[in-house]
Amino acid sequence: MRIAVLGLGAVGKGLLRMLAAKPELGLVLTAVADSSSACIEPGGIDPAAVLDRKSATNRCGTQGLTAEQVLDSGAFDVLVELTPTNAVTGEPALTHMRRALALGRHVVTSNKGPIAAAHAELQEIAAGQGVALRYEATVGGAIPVIHAIRDGLAGNRFHAITGVLNGTCNYILTRMDEEGLTYDQALAEARELGYAEADPTYDVRGIDAAIKLVILANTCWNLGVVLDDVAITGIDGLTVDALRLAAAQDCTIRLIGEASPDRGILRVAPRVLPRSHPLVIEGTLNAVMLSTDMAGECTLIGKGAGSVETASAIIGDLLAIRDRYVECG
Amino acid sequence: MVPLQVSMKLEMKDSPGQLVAALTPISEFGGNIIAVIHQREPDASSDTLGVQIVLEIEQDRLDALVAAIKRQGVSILRIGEERLLYRQSVIMIGHLIHTDIGDTIDRIDSTGFAEVAELNVQMPAITEPSTALITIKATTRSEMERALDLLRGVAAEKGLLIVEPLAEGER
Numbered sequence A: 001m002r003i004a005v006l007g008l009g010a011v012g013k014g015l016l017r018m019l020a021a022k023p024e025l026g027l028v029l030t031a032v033a034d035s036s037s038a039c040i041e042p043g044g045i046d047p048a049a050v051l052d053r054k055s056a057t058n059r060c061g062t063q064g065l066t067a068e069q070v071l072d073s074g075a076f077d078v079l080v081e082l083t084p085t086n087a088v089t090g091e092p093a094l095t096h097m098r099r100a101l102a103l104g105r106h107v108v109t110s111n112k113g114p115i116a117a118a119h120a121e122l123q124e125i126a127a128g129q130g131v132a133l134r135y136e137a138t139v140g141g142a143i144p145v146i147h148a149i150r151d152g153l154a155g156n157r158f159h160a161i162t163g164v165l166n167g168t169c170n171y172i173l174t175r176m177d178e179e180g181l182t183y184d185q186a187l188a189e190a191r192e193l194g195y196a197e198a199d200p201t202y203d204v205r206g207i208d209a210a211i212k213l214v215i216l217a218n219t220c221w222n223l224g225v226v227l228d229d230v231a232i233t234g235i236d237g238l239t240v241d242a243l244r245l246a247a248a249q250d251c252t253i254r255l256i257g258e259a260s261p262d263r264g265i266l267r268v269a270p271r272v273l274p275r276s277h278p279l280v281i282e283g284t285l286n287a288v289m290l291s292t293d294m295a296g297e298c299t300l301i302g303k304g305a306g307s308v309e310t311a312s313a314i315i316g317d318l319l320a321i322r323d324r325y326v327e328c329g
Numbered sequence B: 001m002v003p004l005q006v007s008m009k010l011e012m013k014d015s016p017g018q019l020v021a022a023l024t025p026i027s028e029f030g031g032n033i034i035a036v037i038h039q040r041e042p043d044a045s046s047d048t049l050g051v052q053i054v055l056e057i058e059q060d061r062l063d064a065l066v067a068a069i070k071r072q073g074v075s076i077l078r079i080g081e082e083r084l085l086y087r088q089s090v091i092m093i094g095h096l097i098h099t100d101i102g103d104t105i106d107r108i109d110s111t112g113f114a115e116v117a118e119l120n121v122q123m124p125a126i127t128e129p130s131t132a133l134i135t136i137k138a139t140t141r142s143e144m145e146r147a148l149d150l151l152r153g154v155a156a157e158k159g160l161l162i163v164e165p166l167a168e169g170e171r
C-alpha cells in the first residue's frame, strides 16, 4: 500500500522511523512534504534517507516542491496528514484532506483541527468516495480509543465518555498533588521537560482537551458538536490549597473531559476525584472511560503523546485500511 | 413537599408473608425503600423477627404510613428522621472574602432545601486567591443539583472558580 506523508515534525519523523524499522508492514512511502519541500517517487522512497536529508538540511525533498504537488501527483493510496493543528480553521490540513478524499484516496491523520471542525463533512466525502477517514492519533496518542468505539465496542449504546485528555495538565496536577508545587512551579517544570509548549495556553486552559472531547463525542454520537459547544474551565486558576483540601478527603484533582448527551453534558473542567478512581493516573498519561449499555464501563489508559507513540496509532489506522480495502497479494 | 429519610426498627411475627405485609404500605404511600436490614438474633428462641428499614417518604405522609404499618400487626420499636440526605463537597477558589463569603453561604442557606454544612477556608497571602472546601447538604438529589446550580451562578457572578466532584454512579 502506497502512502504519502504531509508534515515531517515529531510525528512524521516517528512514523518514518517505524516505516524504516518495519518493512514487513508493507507500507511503501511514495511521497513526503514539509513546509518548504517535497519528494515524490511513485516507485517508493527510502524513509531512512528522507530522515537523513531532513536532519542534514531541514528539508525532506526538493525545495520549491509542495504538498499541493504531492496531492496533484495522486501517487498514493493513503494520505497521512501530519501538519500542525489549527483549531479554528483546520488549515492547511483541511484542504489537503478534502482534496485527497475527492481524489478517492484514504486519509489518516493525527491533526485534531480538521477532525474537530469538519468531521461530518469529511466523513461524508469519504463515504461518497468509498474510502476511509481515520484519525486514531488525534485523541489519546497511542491509546486505541477510536478503534474501541468503532470496532471493539460496536453495537453498544454509549451513555458517557469521561477522560483525561491532556497530558500536560495531568502532569502539572500530578506534580502539584505529589510535591506541593504551585501551579507556576509545576508548569515551569513541565516546560523544562518538554511536556509543555512555550505557549501552554491551549493546554492549560482546557482547549486541547475540549477539541479531543468534541472528536470523541462526534465519533460516539455523531451529533455534530463543535468546540464552541463545550463548557471549558482550565487548570490555570488552581491553587496548591485546592489540591491539599482534596487530598484531606482522600481525593485529588484532575482535568476531566465529560460528554453525555443523555444528561446534556459537554464540558472540560478540573474535577475532584477519589484517588481510587480509574481516571486518577499519573504524569503525562491519558485515559478514557467509556460508559456503555452492554460492556458497562471500559477504561483505556496509555501514552497520550510522543513521536513513536503517535506513529503507533497512525500505523494501526493504516493497517486497518489495508486489511479492509486493499487486497492481499 | 419535603421528603424525609426515615429509619424504623420493626418487630413482627417470624412467619411467611410478614415482612412483605410490613413493607407493602411503604410503596402504597409513595415511599422509597433504601435498605432493609434483618436483625434475627442468633439465640432467637423467640418467634419474632427484627428488621431495620431505611426509607424515603414525603413528610406529610409519614403519620399515615406509621398507622398503616401498625394495622398490619407489626410493631414499630423505634423511628428516627434525618432531614438532609445528600452531602456534596466542592472546592471554591478566588477572592472569597472580598466577594463576601457570608453572602455566598446565605444564598444556599436561604433556599430552605439546602444548607452549607461545613466550610474550610485556606487563606494565603492577602493578594492571593483563597481556597475553600464547602460542604452542602440537601434533602434530595435534585435539590442538591439545584443548590449546586445556584452556587455555580453565584461563582460566575463573583468570578470564583468551582471545582466539583466527578459524580460516580450517575451514569
Ligand SMILES: NC(=O)c1ccc[n+]([C@@H]2O[C@H](COP(=O)([O-])OP(=O)(O)OC[C@H]3O[C@@H](n4cnc5c(N)ncnc54)[C@H](OP(=O)(O)O)[C@@H]3O)[C@@H](O)[C@H]2O)c1
Pocket: A006, A007, A008, A009, A010, A011, A012, A033, A034, A035, A036, A058, A067, A082, A083, A084, A085, A092, A110, A111, A112, A137, A138, A141, A304, A305, A306, A307, A310
Ligand atoms: N507531537 C505529538 O505527540 C502529537 C500527538 C498527537 C497529535 N499530534 C498532532 O500531529 C500533528 C503533527 O504534530 P508534530 O508534533 O509532528 O508537529 P510539528 O513537529 O510542528 O511538525 C509539523 C510538520 O508539518 C510541516 N508543515 C507545516 N506546514 C506545512 C504545509 N503547508 N505543508 C506540508 N507540511 C507542512 C512542518 O514542516 P517544517 O518541518 O518544514 O517546519 C513540520 O514538518 C499536529 O497536528 C499535532 O497536533 C501530535
